[in-house]
Amino acid sequence: MSAPQQHWDARAAANFMLGGGGSGLMVAALFVADPRLPVVLSLLLVATGLTAVWLEIGRKLRAAHVLFNPFTSWMTRESFAALLLFPLGIGSVLAPGALPFAAAAALAFLYCQARILRAAKGIAAWRAPEVVALVVFTGLAEGAGLALLFSAERALVVFFVLAVAGRFLAWRRYRGAVRSAALEPAGRTLAWVGTAAAAALLFVPPLAGLAALGAGWRLKFLLVTRAALKQEFSLPHLPVRGTR
């Protein structure tokens, strides 16, 4: 007997990893002299992430229904941001002047991903307000890390350093609010590999980028899967029967 699904699995995590890194890469492409290749990779990553999450849904032929609730659902808003991101991204390959608009759509996509977790009241590790900054900065750091595979211009390096530092601070703040044993090893990796080692490796930019990327993806994978413990039941009062 297969158990009923009550959680998200690796397919949903892939959307947060690839979509986060991909949208961050679109933003980081603003600091690359020839952004065409990073932009194409960014779109491929986001598309792969969305395909992965599509594979998780129970009724795949109804996928378009995801667009029905922009009023309250951050998942719908993420889909709308993706619908903007793709034409703008393709447009920016053809006309670089469109890149800032594509980056804005990517930022919106990333923010929606963060709010998707924040809105999940059933999971303590997600509903903490601090998760928003963590997911946004993680996406930006991953994207900046990926961009370092293509370029090492000063502006990009500065963006990378700021994103990685922001991610570390966001992690510290998140950890102050949420204690999750499942995230502790990934948090240590984020601090030592994704932050300290990435900074030390800046003289070899691609290595620094990969260190930041790997640490971020590991943290997000565990955040979406292992740390997603459901809210337990609690009784503020026990029944009073007979003697008190």
Added chain:
Amino acid sequence: MTRWAMVADLRRCVGCQTCTAACKQANSTPPGVQWRRVLDLEVGEYPSVKRAFVPVGCMHCEDPPCMHVCPSTATRKRADGIVTVDYDLCIGCAYCAVACPYQARFKVDKQQFAFEHAMPNEDQSEKRIGVATKCTFCVERIDDGLARGLKPGVDPEATPACVNSCIAKALHFGDAEDPQSNISQLLAENQFFRMHEELGTGPGFYYLWDKAP
């Protein structure tokens, strides 16, 4: 306005799981899916140990997080407070399952029966495969009963199956907005709490734990 709600008297519940069985029979839920569950909790340390049986399920919240996150508008709240799922709209993303703080949502990806073949009461249609499901407060019984002039919570034919089946009269159903209703009387006469009030969901499920002071 009407606000359908449920009351569980924790002092009366004996943990017999008859409500769970009645729900499964009435709603034909597949193996592993229990829209109405009864938790068996032990609290405290020897020699001060207490045991509590706690019926749980969809709380039909006033401000349902499952409805807000649902991208397809499949999850809705009716004017009478009942939270519904439109199986024809749901895409089965399970976002509602992770948004619900009461572990009330289920999604199964393939048809399963308790035995090798479907029993007469088991649903063989595909409509609940790959979509979110949960307790409906037996909404069809309520609507059908109301149409026939019956009173939910009082007339069994218009009352959720779990409430009808309760051997200890621990479960009650009624209109929380009507001060004369059965459950309003119970809430006035007893001390009660709702689960996870701090999350602001406004559950429509009340737990009685002691008489009013």
